[in-house]
Amino acid sequence: QTHPLALAPVTPPPPTVDGFVKEFLHELNTDQGVALSRSSINDQYTALAHTVRNYLTARWLETGRKQREGHTKSVAYLSAEYLLGRQLGNNLLAANLNDVARKALESCGLSLDTLRAQEVEPGLGNGGLGRLAACFIDSLATMNVPCVGYGIRYEYGIFRQTFVNGEQVEQPDSWLALGNPWEIAHPEAAVKVNFGGRVETVTDEAGVATSTWVPEWNVLGVPYNIMVPGYLNGRVNTLRLWSAQATQAFDLSIFNAGDYAQAVRAQTFAENISKVLYPEDSTPQGKELRLQQQYFFVACSLRDFIDNQGEDFDLRDLPERVIFQLNDTHPVIAVPELMRILIDERGFDWNDAWAITSKCFAYTCHTLLPEALEVWSVELLGRLLPRHLEIIYRINTEFLEVVRERWPDDYLRLGRMSIVTEYPERGIRMAYLATVAGIKVNGVAALHSQLLRDKVLNDFAELWPDKFINVTNGVTPRRFMKLANPHLSDLITDTIGTGWVTDLERLEELAPYADDADFRAAFREAKHANKIRLRDRLRVRDGIELPTDHMLDVMVKRLHEYKRQTLKLLHIVSLYEQIISGKVDAADVTPRTFVFGAKAAPGYRMAKNIIHLINNVGEVVNNDPAVEGRLKVFFPANYNVTLAERLIPAADLSEQISLAGMEASGTGNMKFALNGAITIGTDDGANVEIRKLVGDDNFFLFGMDEPQVAALGAKGYHPGEYYESDPRLKATLDLIASGTFSNGDHQTFEPVVSNLVHNDRFMALADFTSYIEAQAKVDAAYADTEAWTRSAILNVARCGFFSSDRSMKDYIKLIWGTNPVL
Numbered sequence: 001q002t003h004p005l006a007l008a009p010v011t012p013p014p015p016t017v018d019g020f021v022k023e024f025l026h027e028l029n030t031d032q033g034v035a036l037s038r039s040s041i042n043d044q045y046t047a048l049a050h051t052v053r054n055y056l057t058a059r060w061l062e063t064g065r066k067q068r069e070g071h072t073k074s075v076a077y078l079s080a081e082y083l084l085g086r087q088l089g090n091n092l093l094a095a096n097l098n099d100v101a102r103k104a105l106e107s108c109g110l111s112l113d114t115l116r117a118q119e120v121e122p123g124l125g126n127g128g129l130g131r132l133a134a135c136f137i138d139s140l141a142t143m144n145v146p147c148v149g150y151g152i153r154y155e156y157g158i159f160r161q162t163f164v165n166g167e168q169v170e171q172p173d174s175w176l177a178l179g180n181p182w183e184i185a186h187p188e189a190a191v192k193v194n195f196g197g198r199v200e201t202v203t204d205e206a207g208v209a210t211s212t213w214v215p216e217w218n219v220l221g222v223p224y225n226i227m228v229p230g231y232l233n234g235r236v237n238t239l240r241l242w243s244a245q246a247t248q249a250f251d252l253s254i255f256n257a258g259d260y261a262q263a264v265r266a267q268t269f270a271e272n273i274s275k276v277l278y279p280e281d282s283t284p285q286g287k288e289l290r291l292q293q294q295y296f297f298v299a300c301s302l303r304d305f306i307d308n309q310g311e312d313f314d315l316r317d318l319p320e321r322v323i324f325q326l327n328d329t330h331p332v333i334a335v336p337e338l339m340r341i342l343i344d345e346r347g348f349d350w351n352d353a354w355a356i357t358s359k360c361f362a363y364t365c366h367t368l369l370p371e372a373l374e375v376w377s378v379e380l381l382g383r384l385l386p387r388h389l390e391i392i393y394r395i396n397t398e399f400l401e402v403v404r405e406r407w408p409d410d411y412l413r414l415g416r417m418s419i420v421t422e423y424p425e426r427g428i429r430m431a432y433l434a435t436v437a438g439i440k441v442n443g444v445a446a447l448h449s450q451l452l453r454d455k456v457l458n459d460f461a462e463l464w465p466d467k468f469i470n471v472t473n474g475v476t477p478r479r480f481m482k483l484a485n486p487h488l489s490d491l492i493t494d495t496i497g498t499g500w501v502t503d504l505e506r507l508e509e510l511a512p513y514a515d516d517a518d519f520r521a522a523f524r525e526a527k528h529a530n531k532i533r534l535r536d537r538l539r540v541r542d543g544i545e546l547p548t549d550h551m552l553d554v555m556v557k558r559l560h561e562y563k564r565q566t567l568k569l570l571h572i573v574s575l576y577e578q579i580i581s582g583k584v585d586a587a588d589v590t591p592r593t594f595v596f597g598a599k600a601a602p603g604y605r606m607a608k609n610i611i612h613l614i615n616n617v618g619e620v621v622n623n624d625p626a627v628e629g630r631l632k633v634f635f636p637a638n639y640n641v642t643l644a645e646r647l648i649p650a651a652d653l654s655e656q657i658s659l660a661g662m663e664a665s666g667t668g669n670m671k672f673a674l675n676g677a678i679t680i681g682t683d684d685g686a687n688v689e690i691r692k693l694v695g696d697d698n699f700f701l702f703g704m705d706e707p708q709v710a711a712l713g714a715k716g717y718h719p720g721e722y723y724e725s726d727p728r729l730k731a732t733l734d735l736i737a738s739g740t741f742s743n744g745d746h747q748t749f750e751p752v753v754s755n756l757v758h759n760d761r762f763m764a765l766a767d768f769t770s771y772i773e774a775q776a777k778v779d780a781a782y783a784d785t786e787a788w789t790r791s792a793i794l795n796v797a798r799c800g801f802f803s804s805d806r807s808m809k810d811y812i813k814l815i816w817g818t819n820p821v822l
Ligand SMILES: CCc1ccc([C@H](C)CC(=O)N[C@@H]2O[C@H](CO)[C@@H](O)[C@H](O)[C@H]2O)cc1
Pocket: 126, 127, 128, 129, 130, 132, 280, 281, 282, 283, 284, 285, 328, 366, 367, 372, 374, 444, 473, 663, 664, 665, 666, 667, 685
């Protein structure tokens, strides 16, 4: 006799203060095994997290049930990175439990904010690409679209950045040290993943060759599920992150033979695969472990998704059941992996297998930097994944046949388009493999997608013009407005209602209020309150005393020369030079506080030099009475999602100053505009679309556009000429070279200065004058407070387009063809 409760649908605890208190104390007492009176903050935080999870579990199970029964097509988002940010606040928001939780905890003598601050953010990503993945899965859940996010559960995420004498020092990110209450392990669903070995090919009497992979070693992939709750809609999608373990954790015979270290070597070897995130965000190191990571999570994910369809599922119908979205080239090994499964395990012939595979994938490219495009050496690929290399060769042969038919005798084109490159060594161009296999290839902003068509993948665009589309990036308004900026969110809701949170283009209804003095005052109030909140955070976090009556000029993003943090620095040093040289009276300078946030890839020397220089300039400027009250430069360490949530709402000016044609899109630019900061920027990435929507009067444009950059590059760019011909630029660079920011030592920053004067690949010197002129316009505009506020309001009102919900609508319409499941 089945117990009635066993059949009953899972019901969440009552969403009342009493219900919440009961659930919380139950978790504290039974799961943490402590009484409230003796509980640690981490006990309280963990119990709180489990309590919130319990409120969402019923929805999670219901979503899964509906998904299994519905057999609807879903998105499988394959990403090597997810920059999730803290979970507690977002889950409380999604479940509409904020007030209940706050009151319930208060009634237990606890503070919700104190417990929220206890959470360590999962830093399972480097920057833009990883955060975009997190915004996308949030939007799909909120839009009721079936989606499973697949990735890697790195034991160590992006390094923690500290500064020692102004220089970046990396610390390991042991984010799991106190456990992670938001994940649920499923060791019973572990997947075995093979590596190495050789391929045995037998040809039968009919001359049909069948290849069998004889792997050398294997590991286990253990899935950890993390909830992805939709906003107030009762849906909870899943993020499934894979952790590597040894198939045989412990070899007793070797142990008994006394070689204890050897006995567990397999375990450590296996665990290495998901041990740590590679901290590069633009230059692949081509390391074997990185390829192991990529194949590991892809093999686990494909196996998992296919097994979940049930053993009687006909794989011919796979394209109707799923679209595997490739988040850049990092997961593209999934293409030969699916072919291997279909041919070697399921007995499909090549053409049938390709007919299925070539309908299951789509590829998003996130970069324009040639050095960021992954090319895996045939030597390494052949050693680690010999069967996959064979399959890639065959895909290439079949593909080049298509090219040859279309352009007979165009051997140069064949060489240019081949997935296999011969120079500098034999390698596999992963972006080409993704382009050949994908049903669609998209860039992440209109300009980027155009440059992919016209330049980076031009040959392919000529062959398959319809394959190349654009989907401009977006950001989730739940985390980056509702959660990060309650002051502004409440003002917006009080003015136009609540609908904007899931229909962001409704912000347009705010535009008329730009002409309303009271609304402008309230808007400024919110901005000022956010400056106070930021000051309080930076004081405790970094010992920084942030002026709250200055214009807040913010540049936060990964440190990379193409993003041109050096140009921002030249502006600051030039302002300082003008004052200390008496060319400008400090009293005439608009009080500005410059805030940087940026991590440099540990191996990126020049980036680290630039970080050192920024900190040293700050040290000198902040302690020089000549500019006291006028200029401040701060660089809080360890920029991450949590700091972004506090920094962005407080900003007045958003620095988006990359060399035109370099930044694929940018997403920080969108977050700043939606939080009422005005952009100073080049016509690069999504800046172009922001400027079009907010209007030229509400955007400080400067510098060359992409065609001008290309022309100057073609003509030959000589940065030294700009240094020699522009006295203000010369004075600025000379001040740095003079040792003013390095205790008089000329050598410390010589590499930075000489790189700019003699190399300057990203043309900072060429755009300097235009940038300085634009900054003067910023000063003038900021002096007219009402006009500035009006412009800031129009930035918010006209940027609803940059919601990741809209991006998802485009992916669904142009690529996926999935439908919401209500
Ligand atoms: C293999 C090393 C590596 C790792 C990560 C990457 C990412 C593609 C770099 C990245 O994060 N790109 C950023 O993606 C954002 C989301 O689309 C864009 O908004 C940024 O412009 C782009 O730089 C490239 C190469």
